[in-house]
Ligand SMILES: Cc1cc2nc3c(=O)[nH]c(=O)nc-3n(C[C@H](O)[C@H](O)[C@H](O)COP(=O)(O)OP(=O)(O)OC[C@H]3O[C@@H](n4cnc5c(N)ncnc54)[C@H](O)[C@@H]3O)c2cc1C
Protein backbone atom coordinates (compact mmCIF):
# COMPACT_ATOMS: atom_id res chain seq x y z
CA UNK A 1 0.00 0.00 0.00
CA UNK A 2 1.37 3.34 -1.07
CA UNK A 3 1.13 6.03 1.64
CA UNK A 4 1.07 9.73 0.78
CA UNK A 5 0.65 12.97 2.64
CA UNK A 6 -1.23 15.89 1.04
CA UNK A 7 -2.29 19.42 1.79
CA UNK A 8 -5.45 18.96 -0.28
CA UNK A 9 -7.13 15.92 -1.81
CA UNK A 10 -9.93 16.41 -4.35
CA UNK A 11 -12.20 13.39 -4.82
CA UNK A 12 -13.77 13.29 -8.29
CA UNK A 13 -12.27 14.56 -11.56
CA UNK A 14 -15.36 16.09 -13.21
CA UNK A 15 -16.10 19.79 -13.73
CA UNK A 16 -16.31 20.60 -10.01
CA UNK A 17 -13.27 18.47 -9.13
CA UNK A 18 -11.10 19.92 -11.90
CA UNK A 19 -12.05 23.44 -10.78
CA UNK A 20 -11.28 22.57 -7.18
CA UNK A 21 -7.90 21.03 -8.12
CA UNK A 22 -6.93 24.04 -10.25
CA UNK A 23 -7.90 26.55 -7.54
CA UNK A 24 -6.40 24.66 -4.60
CA UNK A 25 -3.10 24.58 -6.51
CA UNK A 26 -3.04 28.36 -6.57
CA UNK A 27 -2.26 28.07 -2.84
CA UNK A 28 -0.20 24.87 -2.54
CA UNK A 29 1.50 22.43 -4.91
CA UNK A 30 0.74 19.44 -2.68
CA UNK A 31 -2.70 18.61 -4.12
CA UNK A 32 -3.98 15.24 -5.43
CA UNK A 33 -6.96 14.61 -7.73
CA UNK A 34 -8.64 11.20 -7.54
CA UNK A 35 -10.91 9.81 -10.25
CA UNK A 36 -12.63 6.42 -10.04
CA UNK A 37 -13.87 6.08 -13.62
CA UNK A 38 -12.58 8.28 -16.48
CA UNK A 39 -11.60 11.89 -16.87
CA UNK A 40 -13.56 13.97 -19.37
CA UNK A 41 -16.51 15.10 -17.20
CA UNK A 42 -20.16 14.07 -17.20
CA UNK A 43 -21.08 17.28 -19.02
CA UNK A 44 -18.84 16.63 -22.02
CA UNK A 45 -19.09 12.82 -22.14
CA UNK A 46 -22.70 11.94 -21.33
CA UNK A 47 -24.48 15.13 -20.29
CA UNK A 48 -24.84 18.69 -21.58
CA UNK A 49 -22.91 18.37 -24.83
CA UNK A 50 -24.00 15.05 -26.39
CA UNK A 51 -27.62 15.77 -25.41
CA UNK A 52 -27.49 19.12 -27.20
CA UNK A 53 -25.91 17.41 -30.24
CA UNK A 54 -28.78 14.91 -30.39
CA UNK A 55 -31.29 17.76 -30.00
CA UNK A 56 -29.62 19.67 -32.86
CA UNK A 57 -30.09 16.69 -35.21
CA UNK A 58 -33.72 16.37 -34.10
CA UNK A 59 -34.34 20.07 -34.78
CA UNK A 60 -32.93 19.71 -38.30
CA UNK A 61 -35.50 17.02 -39.16
CA UNK A 62 -38.30 18.86 -37.43
CA UNK A 63 -37.67 22.05 -39.40
CA UNK A 64 -37.46 20.14 -42.67
CA UNK A 65 -40.85 18.56 -41.95
CA UNK A 66 -42.54 21.85 -41.06
CA UNK A 67 -41.90 24.25 -43.94
CA UNK A 68 -45.37 24.06 -45.54
CA UNK A 69 -46.99 26.96 -43.62
CA UNK A 70 -44.34 29.29 -45.09
CA UNK A 71 -45.29 28.20 -48.63
CA UNK A 72 -42.08 26.23 -48.94
CA UNK A 73 -42.77 22.63 -49.87
CA UNK A 74 -40.39 19.74 -49.53
CA UNK A 75 -41.01 16.17 -50.57
CA UNK A 76 -41.50 14.67 -47.11
CA UNK A 77 -40.46 11.22 -48.27
CA UNK A 78 -37.05 12.65 -49.16
CA UNK A 79 -36.44 13.63 -45.54
CA UNK A 80 -34.64 10.59 -44.21
CA UNK A 81 -32.87 10.10 -40.91
CA UNK A 82 -29.71 8.04 -41.11
CA UNK A 83 -29.38 6.84 -37.50
CA UNK A 84 -25.74 5.87 -37.93
CA UNK A 85 -24.81 9.28 -39.28
CA UNK A 86 -26.78 11.01 -36.50
CA UNK A 87 -24.95 9.03 -33.85
CA UNK A 88 -21.59 9.41 -35.60
CA UNK A 89 -21.90 13.19 -35.45
CA UNK A 90 -23.07 13.11 -31.84
CA UNK A 91 -20.11 10.94 -30.87
CA UNK A 92 -17.42 12.60 -32.94
CA UNK A 93 -18.34 16.12 -31.79
CA UNK A 94 -18.68 14.79 -28.23
CA UNK A 95 -15.21 13.28 -28.48
CA UNK A 96 -13.89 16.64 -29.61
CA UNK A 97 -15.32 18.31 -26.49
CA UNK A 98 -14.00 15.52 -24.27
CA UNK A 99 -10.62 15.92 -25.99
CA UNK A 100 -10.37 19.54 -24.85
CA UNK A 101 -11.03 18.48 -21.25
CA UNK A 102 -8.43 15.72 -21.50
CA UNK A 103 -5.86 18.17 -22.87
CA UNK A 104 -6.24 20.16 -19.64
CA UNK A 105 -6.03 17.04 -17.46
CA UNK A 106 -2.97 15.73 -19.28
CA UNK A 107 -1.10 18.94 -18.62
CA UNK A 108 -1.20 18.17 -14.91
CA UNK A 109 1.61 16.17 -13.29
CA UNK A 110 0.73 12.48 -13.69
CA UNK A 111 1.79 11.77 -10.11
CA UNK A 112 -0.86 14.18 -8.89
CA UNK A 113 -3.71 12.27 -10.63
CA UNK A 114 -4.64 8.99 -9.03
CA UNK A 115 -7.09 6.53 -10.55
CA UNK A 116 -9.36 4.61 -8.16
CA UNK A 117 -12.43 4.89 -5.94
CA UNK A 118 -11.79 7.03 -2.88
CA UNK A 119 -13.29 6.40 0.54
CA UNK A 120 -12.95 8.09 3.92
CA UNK A 121 -11.20 5.98 6.58
CA UNK A 122 -11.38 8.90 8.99
CA UNK A 123 -11.83 12.61 8.46
CA UNK A 124 -8.20 13.08 7.37
CA UNK A 125 -7.49 9.74 5.66
CA UNK A 126 -8.60 8.69 2.17
CA UNK A 127 -8.25 5.11 0.93
CA UNK A 128 -8.06 4.66 -2.86
CA UNK A 129 -9.09 1.15 -3.97
CA UNK A 130 -6.57 -1.08 -2.19
CA UNK A 131 -3.45 0.58 -3.55
CA UNK A 132 -3.03 4.02 -1.95
CA UNK A 133 -3.77 5.78 1.30
CA UNK A 134 -3.51 9.56 1.58
CA UNK A 135 -3.41 11.52 4.80
CA UNK A 136 -4.80 14.94 3.86
CA UNK A 137 -5.01 18.18 5.70
CA UNK A 138 -8.07 19.29 3.68
CA UNK A 139 -10.46 17.40 1.40
CA UNK A 140 -12.92 18.37 -1.38
CA UNK A 141 -15.73 15.96 -2.28
CA UNK A 142 -16.69 16.42 -5.97
CA UNK A 143 -18.05 13.00 -6.86
CA UNK A 144 -21.01 14.06 -9.05
CA UNK A 145 -24.29 12.17 -9.34
CA UNK A 146 -25.78 9.15 -11.10
CA UNK A 147 -29.23 8.26 -12.43
CA UNK A 148 -31.77 6.77 -10.04
CA UNK A 149 -32.83 3.23 -11.04
CA UNK A 150 -35.90 1.51 -9.59
CA UNK A 151 -35.02 -1.98 -8.29
CA UNK A 152 -37.90 -3.52 -10.27
CA UNK A 153 -36.27 -2.37 -13.53
CA UNK A 154 -33.16 -4.44 -12.97
CA UNK A 155 -34.83 -7.52 -14.48
CA UNK A 156 -34.81 -5.70 -17.84
CA UNK A 157 -31.06 -6.32 -18.16
CA UNK A 158 -29.46 -4.37 -21.02
CA UNK A 159 -32.88 -3.09 -22.14
CA UNK A 160 -32.74 -0.75 -19.17
CA UNK A 161 -30.69 2.26 -20.20
CA UNK A 162 -29.59 5.65 -18.82
CA UNK A 163 -28.34 8.79 -20.57
CA UNK A 164 -24.79 7.37 -20.82
CA UNK A 165 -26.07 4.46 -22.96
CA UNK A 166 -27.93 6.72 -25.40
CA UNK A 167 -24.69 8.44 -26.32
CA UNK A 168 -22.92 5.19 -27.09
CA UNK A 169 -25.55 3.92 -29.56
CA UNK A 170 -24.22 3.21 -33.04
CA UNK A 171 -27.65 3.90 -34.52
CA UNK A 172 -31.09 4.97 -33.40
CA UNK A 173 -33.52 2.37 -32.01
CA UNK A 174 -37.13 2.06 -33.17
CA UNK A 175 -38.79 2.77 -29.85
CA UNK A 176 -38.02 4.00 -26.33
CA UNK A 177 -40.15 4.21 -23.18
CA UNK A 178 -38.88 7.26 -21.29
CA UNK A 179 -39.47 7.23 -17.53
CA UNK A 180 -39.38 10.67 -15.96
CA UNK A 181 -40.82 13.89 -17.39
CA UNK A 182 -38.10 16.03 -15.84
CA UNK A 183 -35.31 17.81 -17.64
CA UNK A 184 -33.51 14.77 -19.05
CA UNK A 185 -36.68 12.82 -19.91
CA UNK A 186 -38.15 15.76 -21.78
CA UNK A 187 -34.96 16.79 -23.62
CA UNK A 188 -34.06 13.27 -24.73
CA UNK A 189 -37.67 12.11 -25.19
CA UNK A 190 -38.52 14.99 -27.53
CA UNK A 191 -35.24 14.72 -29.43
CA UNK A 192 -35.71 10.98 -30.04
CA UNK A 193 -39.34 11.57 -31.08
CA UNK A 194 -38.26 14.26 -33.53
CA UNK A 195 -35.71 11.87 -35.00
CA UNK A 196 -38.53 9.43 -35.77
CA UNK A 197 -38.08 7.11 -32.77
CA UNK A 198 -41.41 5.94 -31.29
CA UNK A 199 -41.41 7.50 -27.82
CA UNK A 200 -43.80 7.56 -24.88
CA UNK A 201 -42.91 9.50 -21.74
CA UNK A 202 -44.17 8.26 -18.38
CA UNK A 203 -44.27 10.63 -15.40
CA UNK A 204 -45.58 10.16 -11.93
CA UNK A 205 -46.71 13.38 -10.28
CA UNK A 206 -47.75 15.66 -13.15
CA UNK A 207 -44.47 17.56 -13.15
CA UNK A 208 -42.84 18.57 -16.42
CA UNK A 209 -39.34 19.87 -17.11
CA UNK A 210 -39.01 21.13 -13.55
CA UNK A 211 -41.66 23.88 -14.01
CA UNK A 212 -43.07 25.00 -10.66
CA UNK A 213 -45.49 27.76 -11.79
CA UNK A 214 -48.93 26.14 -12.22
CA UNK A 215 -49.97 28.43 -15.10
CA UNK A 216 -46.77 27.86 -17.07
CA UNK A 217 -46.97 24.13 -16.28
CA UNK A 218 -50.52 23.90 -17.62
CA UNK A 219 -49.59 25.68 -20.85
CA UNK A 220 -46.42 23.64 -21.31
CA UNK A 221 -48.25 20.38 -20.68
CA UNK A 222 -50.75 21.22 -23.43
CA UNK A 223 -48.00 22.19 -25.86
CA UNK A 224 -45.87 19.07 -25.38
CA UNK A 225 -48.94 16.78 -25.31
CA UNK A 226 -49.80 17.97 -28.84
CA UNK A 227 -46.51 16.60 -30.07
CA UNK A 228 -45.93 13.21 -28.52
CA UNK A 229 -47.68 10.85 -26.12
CA UNK A 230 -47.01 11.27 -22.47
CA UNK A 231 -48.72 10.15 -19.33
CA UNK A 232 -47.66 12.44 -16.52
CA UNK A 233 -49.59 10.79 -13.71
CA UNK A 234 -49.28 7.18 -14.64
CA UNK A 235 -48.71 3.97 -12.79
CA UNK A 236 -46.99 1.23 -14.70
CA UNK A 237 -45.33 -2.14 -14.71
CA UNK A 238 -42.37 -3.00 -16.92
CA UNK A 239 -41.32 -6.49 -18.02
CA UNK A 240 -39.46 -8.22 -20.82
CA UNK A 241 -41.87 -9.88 -23.28
CA UNK A 242 -41.30 -13.10 -25.24
CA UNK A 243 -39.54 -11.14 -28.02
CA UNK A 244 -37.09 -9.72 -25.55
CA UNK A 245 -38.68 -6.25 -25.79
CA UNK A 246 -39.66 -3.99 -22.91
CA UNK A 247 -43.40 -4.10 -22.32
CA UNK A 248 -44.92 -1.29 -20.27
CA UNK A 249 -48.40 -1.89 -18.93
CA UNK A 250 -49.61 1.53 -17.87
CA UNK A 251 -52.70 3.16 -16.37
CA UNK A 252 -53.70 6.77 -15.92
CA UNK A 253 -57.15 7.85 -14.72
CA UNK A 254 -59.56 5.67 -16.76
CA UNK A 255 -57.08 4.97 -19.51
CA UNK A 256 -54.88 1.87 -19.73
CA UNK A 257 -52.49 0.63 -22.37
CA UNK A 258 -49.44 -1.34 -23.30
CA UNK A 259 -46.36 0.23 -24.86
CA UNK A 260 -43.73 -2.06 -26.29
CA UNK A 261 -40.27 -0.57 -26.74
CA UNK A 262 -36.68 -1.51 -27.48
CA UNK A 263 -35.51 0.21 -24.30
CA UNK A 264 -36.64 1.74 -21.03
CA UNK A 265 -34.73 4.98 -20.50
CA UNK A 266 -34.50 5.82 -16.78
CA UNK A 267 -34.66 9.61 -16.26
CA UNK A 268 -36.44 9.84 -12.91
CA UNK A 269 -33.79 11.98 -11.24
CA UNK A 270 -30.17 11.72 -10.18
CA UNK A 271 -28.68 10.93 -6.81
CA UNK A 272 -25.42 12.41 -5.46
CA UNK A 273 -22.49 9.94 -5.37
CA UNK A 274 -21.92 10.17 -1.63
CA UNK A 275 -23.26 6.79 -0.51
CA UNK A 276 -20.08 4.80 -1.21
CA UNK A 277 -17.66 7.36 0.20
CA UNK A 278 -17.34 5.95 3.71
CA UNK A 279 -19.16 8.95 5.20
CA UNK A 280 -20.21 6.63 8.04
CA UNK A 281 -16.55 6.80 9.15
CA UNK A 282 -16.68 10.56 9.72
CA UNK A 283 -19.09 12.59 11.80
CA UNK A 284 -20.43 14.91 9.11
CA UNK A 285 -23.87 16.58 9.19
CA UNK A 286 -26.04 15.38 6.31
CA UNK A 287 -29.50 16.14 4.94
CA UNK A 288 -32.23 13.52 4.84
CA UNK A 289 -30.77 12.04 1.64
CA UNK A 290 -27.42 11.52 3.35
CA UNK A 291 -25.72 14.39 1.50
CA UNK A 292 -23.25 16.49 3.53
CA UNK A 293 -24.74 19.91 4.24
CA UNK A 294 -22.56 22.78 3.04
CA UNK A 295 -22.60 26.55 3.27
CA UNK A 296 -23.38 27.64 -0.33
CA UNK A 297 -21.04 30.63 -0.09
CA UNK A 298 -17.98 28.71 1.13
CA UNK A 299 -18.91 25.08 0.29
CA UNK A 300 -17.63 24.18 3.76
CA UNK A 301 -19.32 21.23 5.48
CA UNK A 302 -19.84 20.72 9.21
CA UNK A 303 -16.26 19.35 9.36
CA UNK A 304 -14.33 22.58 8.76
CA UNK A 305 -11.54 21.07 6.62
CA UNK A 306 -13.95 19.14 4.35
CA UNK A 307 -15.61 20.91 1.40
CA UNK A 308 -18.10 19.66 -1.20
CA UNK A 309 -18.90 20.86 -4.74
CA UNK A 310 -20.94 20.10 -7.87
CA UNK A 311 -23.76 17.57 -8.19
CA UNK A 312 -22.42 15.78 -5.08
CA UNK A 313 -23.54 18.78 -3.00
CA UNK A 314 -27.16 18.38 -4.13
CA UNK A 315 -27.57 22.16 -4.25
CA UNK A 316 -28.25 22.92 -7.93
CA UNK A 317 -27.11 20.14 -10.27
CA UNK A 318 -26.11 22.33 -13.21
CA UNK A 319 -22.84 22.72 -15.03
CA UNK A 320 -22.11 26.36 -14.26
CA UNK A 321 -22.96 25.71 -10.60
CA UNK A 322 -20.50 22.79 -10.53
CA UNK A 323 -17.81 25.06 -11.98
CA UNK A 324 -18.52 27.88 -9.49
CA UNK A 325 -18.78 25.56 -6.50
CA UNK A 326 -15.57 23.73 -7.51
CA UNK A 327 -13.70 27.02 -7.68
CA UNK A 328 -14.98 28.13 -4.28
CA UNK A 329 -14.34 24.76 -2.60
CA UNK A 330 -10.85 24.42 -4.12
CA UNK A 331 -9.81 27.91 -3.24
CA UNK A 332 -11.03 27.55 0.34
CA UNK A 333 -9.41 24.13 0.74
CA UNK A 334 -6.19 25.62 -0.63
CA UNK A 335 -6.06 28.56 1.76
CA UNK A 336 -7.77 26.91 4.78
CA UNK A 337 -8.26 28.02 7.55
CA UNK A 338 -8.52 31.49 5.98
CA UNK A 339 -11.62 30.72 3.99
CA UNK A 340 -13.81 33.32 2.30
CA UNK A 341 -17.18 33.59 0.58
CA UNK A 342 -17.11 32.97 -3.16
CA UNK A 343 -19.18 34.56 -5.91
CA UNK A 344 -22.71 33.14 -6.07
CA UNK A 345 -24.74 34.15 -9.08
CA UNK A 346 -28.47 34.46 -9.59
CA UNK A 347 -30.17 31.17 -10.38
CA UNK A 348 -30.64 30.42 -14.08
CA UNK A 349 -31.96 27.17 -15.52
CA UNK A 350 -32.72 26.33 -19.16
CA UNK A 351 -34.25 23.17 -20.62
CA UNK A 352 -33.34 22.68 -24.29
CA UNK A 353 -36.69 21.41 -25.48
CA UNK A 354 -38.83 23.07 -28.12
CA UNK A 355 -40.29 25.30 -26.84
CA UNK A 356 -37.54 25.82 -24.33
CA UNK A 357 -38.23 26.07 -20.61
CA UNK A 358 -36.44 28.47 -18.30
CA UNK A 359 -36.46 29.72 -14.73
CA UNK A 360 -34.57 32.62 -13.20
CA UNK A 361 -34.05 33.96 -9.68
CA UNK A 362 -36.71 32.71 -7.29
CA UNK A 363 -39.07 30.19 -8.86
CA UNK A 364 -42.82 30.30 -8.17
CA UNK A 365 -42.59 27.41 -5.67
CA UNK A 366 -39.70 29.06 -3.82
CA UNK A 367 -41.63 32.33 -3.48
CA UNK A 368 -44.74 30.48 -2.30
CA UNK A 369 -42.63 28.84 0.41
CA UNK A 370 -40.83 32.02 1.30
CA UNK A 371 -43.91 34.29 1.53
CA UNK A 372 -46.42 31.71 2.78
CA UNK A 373 -49.79 33.32 3.56
CA UNK A 374 -48.46 36.75 2.53
CA UNK A 375 -47.77 35.64 -1.05
CA UNK A 376 -50.82 37.29 -2.66
CA UNK A 377 -50.31 40.54 -0.73
CA UNK A 378 -46.58 40.82 -1.31
CA UNK A 379 -45.88 39.29 -4.73
CA UNK A 380 -47.10 40.75 -8.03
CA UNK A 381 -47.26 38.46 -11.06
CA UNK A 382 -47.15 39.61 -14.66
CA UNK A 383 -47.58 37.37 -17.65
CA UNK A 384 -47.56 37.04 -21.39
CA UNK A 385 -48.79 34.41 -23.79
CA UNK A 386 -46.60 34.00 -26.86
CA UNK A 387 -49.59 32.88 -28.98
CA UNK A 388 -50.05 36.32 -30.53
CA UNK A 389 -46.61 37.78 -29.88
CA UNK A 390 -45.54 39.54 -33.09
CA UNK A 391 -42.12 38.12 -33.93
CA UNK A 392 -43.01 34.70 -32.53
CA UNK A 393 -45.93 34.50 -34.99
CA UNK A 394 -43.68 35.64 -37.85
CA UNK A 395 -41.31 32.79 -37.09
CA UNK A 396 -44.15 30.34 -36.32
CA UNK A 397 -42.75 29.72 -32.85
CA UNK A 398 -45.76 31.34 -31.16
CA UNK A 399 -46.29 28.77 -28.43
CA UNK A 400 -45.68 29.35 -24.76
CA UNK A 401 -46.23 31.41 -21.68
CA UNK A 402 -44.11 33.44 -19.27
CA UNK A 403 -44.79 34.67 -15.74
CA UNK A 404 -42.59 37.21 -13.98
CA UNK A 405 -42.65 37.89 -10.24
CA UNK A 406 -41.92 41.16 -8.42
CA UNK A 407 -42.04 42.47 -4.88
CA UNK A 408 -45.19 44.63 -4.82
CA UNK A 409 -43.80 47.17 -2.38
CA UNK A 410 -40.29 47.79 -3.73
CA UNK A 411 -40.92 46.82 -7.35
CA UNK A 412 -37.85 44.57 -7.21
CA UNK A 413 -37.75 41.81 -9.81
CA UNK A 414 -37.82 38.46 -7.98
CA UNK A 415 -37.86 35.78 -10.64
CA UNK A 416 -39.56 34.22 -13.66
CA UNK A 417 -40.63 30.96 -15.23
CA UNK A 418 -41.36 30.38 -18.88
CA UNK A 419 -41.91 27.80 -21.57
CA UNK A 420 -41.64 29.47 -24.93
CA UNK A 421 -39.51 30.78 -27.78
CA UNK A 422 -35.98 32.14 -27.22
CA UNK A 423 -36.21 31.19 -23.54
CA UNK A 424 -32.44 30.60 -23.28
CA UNK A 425 -31.81 34.24 -24.27
CA UNK A 426 -34.63 35.80 -22.26
CA UNK A 427 -33.36 33.81 -19.26
CA UNK A 428 -29.99 35.54 -19.55
CA UNK A 429 -31.50 39.04 -19.74
CA UNK A 430 -33.59 38.27 -16.67
CA UNK A 431 -30.79 36.60 -14.70
CA UNK A 432 -28.55 39.61 -15.28
CA UNK A 433 -31.36 41.96 -14.17
CA UNK A 434 -31.95 39.76 -11.12
CA UNK A 435 -28.30 39.73 -10.12
CA UNK A 436 -28.18 43.53 -10.54
CA UNK A 437 -31.20 43.64 -8.18
CA UNK A 438 -33.13 45.75 -10.68
CA UNK A 439 -36.70 46.90 -10.17
CA UNK A 440 -39.32 46.25 -12.83
CA UNK A 441 -39.58 49.97 -13.75
CA UNK A 442 -35.76 50.07 -14.21
CA UNK A 443 -35.94 46.98 -16.43
CA UNK A 444 -38.61 48.70 -18.53
CA UNK A 445 -36.22 51.64 -19.01
CA UNK A 446 -33.89 49.29 -20.91
CA UNK A 447 -33.99 49.23 -24.75
CA UNK A 448 -36.16 46.72 -26.64
CA UNK A 449 -35.69 46.39 -30.41
CA UNK A 450 -38.57 45.77 -32.81
CA UNK A 451 -39.68 43.22 -33.86
CA UNK A 452 -38.13 40.75 -31.44
CA UNK A 453 -39.36 37.96 -29.17
CA UNK A 454 -38.06 39.98 -26.20
CA UNK A 455 -41.01 42.35 -26.77
CA UNK A 456 -43.03 39.53 -25.18
CA UNK A 457 -40.90 39.93 -22.07
CA UNK A 458 -41.69 43.66 -22.11
CA UNK A 459 -45.42 42.85 -22.18
CA UNK A 460 -45.01 40.65 -19.08
CA UNK A 461 -42.95 43.34 -17.34
CA UNK A 462 -45.57 46.01 -18.14
CA UNK A 463 -48.22 43.70 -16.77
CA UNK A 464 -46.37 43.20 -13.49
CA UNK A 465 -45.53 46.92 -13.30
CA UNK A 466 -49.25 47.72 -13.40
CA UNK A 467 -49.75 45.56 -10.30
CA UNK A 468 -47.05 47.14 -8.11
CA UNK A 469 -48.07 49.27 -5.12
CA UNK A 470 -48.16 52.86 -6.27
C1 LIG B 1 -28.06 14.04 -19.88
C2 LIG B 1 -27.62 15.25 -19.11
C3 LIG B 1 -27.71 16.50 -19.69
C4 LIG B 1 -27.30 17.62 -18.97
N1 LIG B 1 -27.40 18.84 -19.58
C5 LIG B 1 -27.04 19.95 -18.89
C6 LIG B 1 -27.13 21.22 -19.50
O1 LIG B 1 -27.53 21.35 -20.66
N2 LIG B 1 -26.75 22.31 -18.79
C7 LIG B 1 -26.32 22.20 -17.49
O2 LIG B 1 -26.01 23.23 -16.87
N3 LIG B 1 -26.20 20.99 -16.88
C8 LIG B 1 -26.56 19.88 -17.56
N4 LIG B 1 -26.43 18.65 -16.97
C9 LIG B 1 -25.91 18.59 -15.59
C10 LIG B 1 -24.37 18.67 -15.57
O3 LIG B 1 -23.86 17.74 -16.49
C11 LIG B 1 -23.87 18.38 -14.17
O4 LIG B 1 -24.46 19.28 -13.25
C12 LIG B 1 -22.35 18.51 -14.05
O5 LIG B 1 -21.73 17.78 -15.06
C13 LIG B 1 -21.87 18.02 -12.68
O6 LIG B 1 -20.47 18.09 -12.58
P1 LIG B 1 -19.70 17.40 -11.36
O7 LIG B 1 -18.28 17.80 -11.44
O8 LIG B 1 -20.44 17.64 -10.11
O9 LIG B 1 -19.84 15.84 -11.65
P2 LIG B 1 -19.09 14.89 -12.72
O10 LIG B 1 -18.67 15.61 -13.94
O11 LIG B 1 -19.99 13.72 -12.86
O12 LIG B 1 -17.77 14.46 -11.95
C14 LIG B 1 -17.78 13.60 -10.85
C15 LIG B 1 -16.62 12.65 -10.99
O13 LIG B 1 -16.40 11.99 -9.74
C16 LIG B 1 -16.00 10.66 -10.00
N5 LIG B 1 -16.24 9.89 -8.79
C17 LIG B 1 -17.42 9.48 -8.26
N6 LIG B 1 -17.23 8.81 -7.10
C18 LIG B 1 -15.88 8.78 -6.88
C19 LIG B 1 -15.06 8.25 -5.86
N7 LIG B 1 -15.56 7.60 -4.82
N8 LIG B 1 -13.72 8.39 -5.97
C20 LIG B 1 -13.17 9.07 -7.00
N9 LIG B 1 -13.90 9.60 -8.01
C21 LIG B 1 -15.25 9.47 -7.95
C22 LIG B 1 -16.87 10.27 -11.19
O14 LIG B 1 -16.33 9.17 -11.90
C23 LIG B 1 -16.86 11.55 -12.02
O15 LIG B 1 -15.83 11.58 -12.98
C24 LIG B 1 -26.80 17.50 -17.65
C25 LIG B 1 -26.68 16.22 -17.07
C26 LIG B 1 -27.08 15.12 -17.79
C27 LIG B 1 -26.93 13.75 -17.17
Ligand SMILES: NC(=O)c1ccc[n+]([C@@H]2O[C@H](COP(=O)([O-])OP(=O)(O)OC[C@H]3O[C@@H](n4cnc5c(N)ncnc54)[C@H](O)[C@@H]3O)[C@@H](O)[C@H]2O)c1
Pocket residue numbers: 150179180181182183184185187202203204205206207208209210267268269270316317318349350351352
Ligand atom coordinates in the same frame (compact mmCIF):
# COMPACT_ATOMS: atom_id res chain seq x y z
N1 LIG C 1 -30.73 21.66 -19.66
C1 LIG C 1 -30.19 21.41 -18.47
O1 LIG C 1 -29.70 22.29 -17.77
C2 LIG C 1 -30.15 20.01 -17.95
C3 LIG C 1 -30.36 18.95 -18.81
C4 LIG C 1 -30.36 17.67 -18.29
C5 LIG C 1 -30.13 17.47 -16.94
N2 LIG C 1 -29.92 18.53 -16.13
C6 LIG C 1 -29.72 18.32 -14.68
O2 LIG C 1 -29.85 16.97 -14.33
C7 LIG C 1 -30.75 16.84 -13.25
C8 LIG C 1 -31.42 15.50 -13.28
O3 LIG C 1 -32.34 15.42 -14.38
P1 LIG C 1 -33.55 14.39 -14.36
O4 LIG C 1 -34.41 14.72 -15.53
O5 LIG C 1 -33.04 13.01 -14.19
O6 LIG C 1 -34.27 14.72 -12.99
P2 LIG C 1 -35.47 15.71 -12.63
O7 LIG C 1 -35.49 15.81 -11.17
O8 LIG C 1 -35.41 16.95 -13.47
O9 LIG C 1 -36.79 14.94 -13.12
C9 LIG C 1 -37.16 13.69 -12.67
C10 LIG C 1 -38.63 13.47 -13.03
O10 LIG C 1 -38.92 12.10 -12.85
C11 LIG C 1 -40.20 12.00 -12.23
N3 LIG C 1 -40.25 10.72 -11.54
C12 LIG C 1 -39.73 10.38 -10.33
N4 LIG C 1 -39.98 9.09 -10.05
C13 LIG C 1 -40.66 8.57 -11.11
C14 LIG C 1 -41.16 7.30 -11.43
N5 LIG C 1 -41.04 6.27 -10.61
N6 LIG C 1 -41.80 7.14 -12.61
C15 LIG C 1 -41.94 8.17 -13.48
N7 LIG C 1 -41.46 9.41 -13.22
C16 LIG C 1 -40.84 9.61 -12.07
C17 LIG C 1 -40.28 13.23 -11.32
O11 LIG C 1 -41.61 13.54 -11.03
C18 LIG C 1 -39.59 14.28 -12.18
O12 LIG C 1 -40.50 14.93 -13.02
C19 LIG C 1 -31.71 18.02 -13.42
O13 LIG C 1 -32.28 18.40 -12.19
C20 LIG C 1 -30.83 19.08 -13.98
O14 LIG C 1 -30.29 19.86 -12.94
C21 LIG C 1 -29.93 19.80 -16.62
